[in-house]
Amino acid sequence: MRESVQAEVMMSFLVSEELSFRIPVELRYESSDPYAVRLTFHLPGDAPVTWAFGRELLIDGVGRPCGEGDVRVTPVDPDALGEVLIRLQVGNDQALFRSSTAPLVAFLDRTDKLVPLGQEGSLADFDAHLDEALDRILAEQGAG
Numbered sequence: 001m002r003e004s005v006q007a008e009v010m011m012s013f014l015v016s017e018e019l020s021f022r023i024p025v026e027l028r029y030e031s032s033d034p035y036a037v038r039l040t041f042h043l044p045g046d047a048p049v050t051w052a053f054g055r056e057l058l059i060d061g062v063g064r065p066c067g068e069g070d071v072r073v074t075p076v077d078p079d080a081l082g083e084v085l086i087r088l089q090v091g092n093d094q095a096l097f098r099s100s101t102a103p104l105v106a107f108l109d110r111t112d113k114l115v116p117l118g119q120e121g122s123l124a125d126f127d128a129h130l131d132e133a134l135d136r137i138l139a140e141q142g143a144g
Helices: 055-061 101-114 126-143
Strands: 004-014 020-030 036-041 049-054 071-075 083-090 093-100
Touching: 004 101, 020 093, 020 101, 036 055, 049 055, 055 071, 055 101, 083 101, 093 101
Parallel strands: none
Antiparallel strands: 004 020, 004 093, 020 036, 036 049, 071 083, 083 093
Protein backbone atom coordinates (compact mmCIF):
# COMPACT_ATOMS: atom_id res chain seq x y z
CA MET A 1 0.00 0.00 0.00
CA ARG A 2 1.28 3.46 -0.91
CA GLU A 3 1.68 5.64 2.12
CA SER A 4 2.23 9.00 0.45
CA VAL A 5 1.20 11.07 -2.53
CA GLN A 6 3.44 13.67 -4.16
CA ALA A 7 3.10 16.13 -7.01
CA GLU A 8 4.95 19.13 -8.33
CA VAL A 9 3.02 22.23 -9.36
CA MET A 10 4.26 25.46 -10.87
CA MET A 11 2.90 28.46 -8.96
CA SER A 12 3.34 32.20 -9.34
CA PHE A 13 4.97 33.89 -6.37
CA LEU A 14 3.29 37.31 -6.30
CA VAL A 15 5.91 39.70 -4.93
CA SER A 16 3.87 42.80 -5.77
CA GLU A 17 1.19 43.83 -8.26
CA GLU A 18 3.91 44.45 -10.83
CA LEU A 19 6.29 41.57 -10.03
CA SER A 20 5.75 37.82 -9.91
CA PHE A 21 7.73 34.77 -10.92
CA ARG A 22 7.01 31.08 -11.36
CA ILE A 23 8.41 28.59 -8.89
CA PRO A 24 8.11 24.83 -8.44
CA VAL A 25 6.09 23.76 -5.40
CA GLU A 26 6.16 20.20 -4.15
CA LEU A 27 2.87 18.91 -2.73
CA ARG A 28 3.07 16.00 -0.32
CA TYR A 29 0.50 14.03 1.63
CA GLU A 30 1.32 11.15 3.98
CA SER A 31 -1.08 8.65 5.47
CA SER A 32 0.94 8.83 8.71
CA ASP A 33 -0.31 12.45 9.10
CA PRO A 34 -3.70 12.12 7.41
CA TYR A 35 -5.09 15.56 8.24
CA ALA A 36 -2.22 17.59 6.74
CA VAL A 37 -0.78 18.47 3.36
CA ARG A 38 2.73 19.87 2.96
CA LEU A 39 3.74 22.42 0.37
CA THR A 40 7.46 22.94 -0.18
CA PHE A 41 8.26 26.18 -1.98
CA HIS A 42 11.52 26.29 -3.95
CA LEU A 43 12.37 29.98 -4.05
CA PRO A 44 15.40 31.02 -6.14
CA GLY A 45 18.47 31.62 -4.02
CA ASP A 46 16.84 30.41 -0.78
CA ALA A 47 16.54 27.09 0.98
CA PRO A 48 13.21 25.35 0.33
CA VAL A 49 10.44 26.35 2.73
CA THR A 50 7.79 23.84 3.81
CA TRP A 51 4.36 24.72 5.16
CA ALA A 52 1.99 22.11 6.59
CA PHE A 53 -1.70 22.81 6.96
CA GLY A 54 -5.04 21.03 6.90
CA ARG A 55 -5.92 19.04 3.80
CA GLU A 56 -9.53 20.08 4.29
CA LEU A 57 -8.50 23.76 4.17
CA LEU A 58 -7.00 23.23 0.71
CA ILE A 59 -10.03 21.22 -0.44
CA ASP A 60 -12.47 23.88 0.73
CA GLY A 61 -10.30 26.78 -0.46
CA VAL A 62 -10.53 25.66 -4.08
CA GLY A 63 -14.23 26.57 -4.08
CA ARG A 64 -14.61 29.32 -1.48
CA PRO A 65 -12.45 31.59 0.69
CA CYS A 66 -11.12 29.59 3.65
CA GLY A 67 -8.68 29.91 6.49
CA GLU A 68 -7.92 32.18 9.37
CA GLY A 69 -4.58 33.23 10.70
CA ASP A 70 -1.43 32.01 8.99
CA VAL A 71 -2.91 30.18 5.98
CA ARG A 72 -5.71 31.35 3.70
CA VAL A 73 -6.84 29.77 0.46
CA THR A 74 -9.19 31.61 -1.89
CA PRO A 75 -10.40 31.01 -5.43
CA VAL A 76 -9.52 33.91 -7.73
CA ASP A 77 -13.00 33.69 -9.28
CA PRO A 78 -15.42 31.48 -7.32
CA ASP A 79 -17.61 31.08 -10.41
CA ALA A 80 -14.82 29.85 -12.71
CA LEU A 81 -12.66 27.80 -10.27
CA GLY A 82 -9.67 28.26 -12.61
CA GLU A 83 -7.10 29.60 -10.16
CA VAL A 84 -6.56 29.79 -6.44
CA LEU A 85 -4.58 32.15 -4.19
CA ILE A 86 -2.64 30.76 -1.23
CA ARG A 87 -1.62 33.36 1.37
CA LEU A 88 0.93 32.37 4.01
CA GLN A 89 1.64 34.75 6.87
CA VAL A 90 4.02 34.90 9.83
CA GLY A 91 3.59 38.02 11.92
CA ASN A 92 3.59 40.97 9.53
CA ASP A 93 5.40 39.03 6.78
CA GLN A 94 3.33 37.32 4.14
CA ALA A 95 3.76 35.49 0.86
CA LEU A 96 1.11 35.16 -1.83
CA PHE A 97 1.04 32.37 -4.41
CA ARG A 98 -1.28 31.82 -7.37
CA SER A 99 -1.90 28.37 -8.80
CA SER A 100 -4.05 26.75 -11.39
CA THR A 101 -6.80 24.82 -9.63
CA ALA A 102 -6.62 21.71 -11.85
CA PRO A 103 -3.31 20.28 -10.54
CA LEU A 104 -4.37 20.94 -6.94
CA VAL A 105 -7.66 19.11 -7.48
CA ALA A 106 -5.80 16.21 -9.16
CA PHE A 107 -3.42 15.99 -6.18
CA LEU A 108 -6.29 16.17 -3.68
CA ASP A 109 -8.14 13.45 -5.60
CA ARG A 110 -5.09 11.20 -5.23
CA THR A 111 -4.94 11.93 -1.47
CA ASP A 112 -8.61 10.96 -1.21
CA LYS A 113 -7.87 7.64 -2.87
CA LEU A 114 -5.14 7.00 -0.30
CA VAL A 115 -7.17 8.20 2.72
CA PRO A 116 -10.79 9.10 2.01
CA LEU A 117 -11.93 12.39 3.48
CA GLY A 118 -13.62 11.71 6.80
CA GLN A 119 -11.64 8.52 7.47
CA GLU A 120 -8.46 10.20 8.71
CA GLY A 121 -9.26 9.38 12.34
CA SER A 122 -8.99 5.66 11.69
CA LEU A 123 -5.32 6.17 10.73
CA ALA A 124 -4.17 8.93 13.03
CA ASP A 125 -2.19 7.79 16.05
CA PHE A 126 -2.47 10.94 18.11
CA ASP A 127 -0.86 9.44 21.21
CA ALA A 128 2.26 8.50 19.24
CA HIS A 129 2.45 11.95 17.62
CA LEU A 130 1.97 13.63 21.00
CA ASP A 131 4.68 11.48 22.58
CA GLU A 132 7.10 12.27 19.74
CA ALA A 133 6.38 16.01 19.99
CA LEU A 134 6.83 16.02 23.76
CA ASP A 135 10.11 14.10 23.46
CA ARG A 136 11.41 16.68 20.95
CA ILE A 137 10.36 19.60 23.14
CA LEU A 138 11.96 18.09 26.23
CA ALA A 139 15.15 17.30 24.32
CA GLU A 140 15.33 20.89 23.03
CA GLN A 141 14.77 22.30 26.51
CA GLY A 142 17.42 19.98 27.95
CA ALA A 143 19.92 21.03 25.28
CA GLY A 144 19.16 24.75 25.77
